[in-house]
Amino acid sequence: MKEIKLRIKSVESTMQITKAMELVASSKLRRAKERVEHSRPYFETLYETLFDIAATQDHFDSPYLAKRDTHRRLYIVIAGDRGLAGGYNANILKAVQADAEGQEYEVLPIGKKAVEYFTRHKVPMITQAFAEAGALSVSDSFEISKIVCQKFLEGEFDEIRLCFTQFVSMLTQTATVLQVLPFNAPTDAKKRQSLMLYEPDAATVFDTIIPEYLAGVVYGALCESVASEQGARRTAMDAATKNAGEMIEHLNLYYNRARQAAITQEITEIVAGADAES
Structure with missing residues (x-):
């Protein structure tokens, strides 16, 4: 019984x-969703401009x-900085391994779990300067974009792919691998007409916007991943709380049975x- x-x-x-962790994750999730909603228009505008050019x-x-x-x-x-988030970290790392199978590749990890896994x-790894995902800001995204664009232009890498977890809903997060460089330009033989004029010329504007676009994509993916991590952690902690409640019910049942058996034994001994004596 003891x-x-x-x-x-x-x-x-x-x-x-x-x-408590579920409540904290719920609070952080609200702020993360707001960041996702605020970051999307910037990325979408840059992409539309590049596509138009x-x-x-x-x-x-x-x-x-x-x-x-x-x-x-x-x-x-x-990836994330901590565990206890269900399959959040495992899913994105498995997606990277599946996409990179048979390829020669290096990684730029963001998040302590990513650094630990690839180590x-x-x-x-080209750098571990961005190992703490929770501490990254917009300026860090521009720094990442600068490093990546420079290595791509120097020919050190032929493809740049961004791996993050897309936030779909509170219960659904999808591991996504997105090719960001080279830019997927339209291949239609027939060009459409545009009234937009670019100064000094379209190629210069395009080459200038690409690093800004990549930084926006990285920041948007970071916001999506943070929201996904909090959503996954909230779901995992909710499930853990329910499991703990069920376990307590079973243990109380076992305790009552043991207590009843002890009382029955004491009564039997007294009667015996x-x-x-009689």
Whole structure:
């Protein structure tokens, strides 16, 4: 009975922790969703501008459109800083491994879990300066974009892919691998007309916007990933709290049975003793 009682107290303490973590995740999730909603218009506007330039200009060329055959890839991988978030970290890391299978690649990890995973698997990393995902800001996204664009222009990598978890809803988060460089320009033979004029010329504007676009994509993916992590953690902690409640119910049932058995045994001993005296 004493062991069962100690076990019940232990599970109750765990349930208080999981309930508190669920409430904290819910609070952070609201702020993260707001960041996602605020970051999307910036990215969408830049993408529309780039698409418009590539779709409307004749004889248009840019080093950011160059498609090479060697396929040496760089993956920008966004994971979490902590666990206890269900399959959030495992899903995005599995998606990277599946996409990179048979390829020569390096990674730029964002998040402590990503750094730990690729260190353990001996995957080359170009930098660990962005290991703490929770501390990254817009300026860090521009720094990442600068590093990646420079390496792409120098020919060190032929493809740049961004791996993050897309926030669909409170209960659904999807691991996504997105190619960001070379830019996927439209390949239609017939160019559409545009009334927009670019100064000094369309190619210069395009090459200038690409780093801004990539920084916006990285920041947007970071916001999506943070919201996904909090959503996954909230779901996991809610499930853990419910499981703890069920475990406490079972333990109380076992405790009552043990207590009833002890009382029955004491009554039996008293009755046996009284019969012996008589």
